[in-house]
Amino acid sequence: MEEEEEEGKMATCSRNLKVETGVCRMRRSLFCAVLCVSVLVTPGTCCLSKEYELQSRQCCPMCYEGSVVKRDCTPQSDTRCVPCVDGTYMNQPNTLTKCFPCSSCDQGRGLFAKQNCTSTSDTVCDVIAGHFCTDLIEDKECRSARRHSDCKPGHRVKEPGTRRTDTTCEPCPAGSFSLEGVNCSLWTTCSENQVEVKGGNPTSNTVCGAAPRGLYGLIAVPVAVDVLVMVPIGTLVVRWIKRRNQKNQQVRWLHMQMFVSNRLHHIKSAPLQRTSPL
Template sequence: MLSTSLVLGLLAVFSVPGSGCGTQEYRTQAGECCPMCHQGTFVQSDCTLLSGTRCRPCDNGTYMTQPNGLKKCFPCSSCVAENGLFVWQKCTNKSDTVCGVSNGFFCKSPVGDTGCSMAKKHTHCAAGQRIKEPGTHRTDTVCENCLTGFFSHDGLTCAPWTICSGTQVKVKDGDPYSDVVCSCSSRNTFEKLLLFVWLCYICFFV
């Protein structure tokens, strides 16, 4: 049989719906204050005059990070490989999944110091540009245009235009996307032809 002091104490807690609950209590739908469930558990049934809050461990695939008065735990996050994420730390009943960022991606929505909820592929620099700063797991690639006199057709590095030699002529100017095109001069070609004919003449008649 309940003691008089215990009954009076219980009545004091349950007879004032709408009053403020303690820091480790939650308010039920009936407006009563009940003790919270611990981290990793949720409320199976609210407290009564005769019993405290009944708590139940989070089911597989769910978690709860703090004391609570909720009727279910939160679903664990998924790390989708197609979105550039992988499982860095598995989900437990007390903590959510921590997703890491795959190579070639950077995090758009960081979670804490190491986690990520959304990643994006690194930008590929266009022709006429070079990589100024390579992308990391936290930052995107930084591109910059090639300076005059340089070109890039793959968007990786800028190479200097070719300087045609004295025996060549420039048949196409360089631009940010392609190199200078050089060709042998017609005079040089003619001189080589005369030399070939002269050598053949000497070999044939000498």
């Protein structure tokens, strides 16, 4: 008996709740209509910020992030929402019936998934190293990227590429070259024992080679001739000087002998002088 009374009370409460809910919705619709008329608004919605209006002029609650509308509200029930399935998302209150598909980060476009997709947010893509973004959204999300440009031979990197900018190149200064377009190097200076086979240019270095033997021959022949000529001449001059010195010594010796001989002869031939006694 008591159970029947409780069931009766619950049924009565449920009926009263439905009636109250219906009355509340009617009052809210009536208030909205009065408000629209009072401000002389042209025909349009008078629903709240997170509500949407049906053709029947009834206002229904929007579905929250991560869900979409499955069934509109009625005077007796609220809007029925369903969550987004895997691979889809909804990032705002909405009146839609389908979730947005998650974006994919294409490695072929130089992107990778920095943040995976959830029911309330889309995939966040970022740039792979060695690439820069060409389609940036709100200064934080990239939709497309491209590989950094390579500088051509004869140029060097002025500013390396970043995730937001491409590489900046500039020509090599005069007297330098670059084979791979990264850095410029000065041309090689050939040594004294080398000759320049090919001059340097912006894309290649100076080419040096060994000096030809003929060149050394042109230099060596006159030197050898001078040596062959000067050595005998020098020898002859030395011998002549020695011989002259020897002859001079012999002449001086003969002169000395003649002088001594003459003096001796003069002494012998001179008469003796006697002195008288006192």
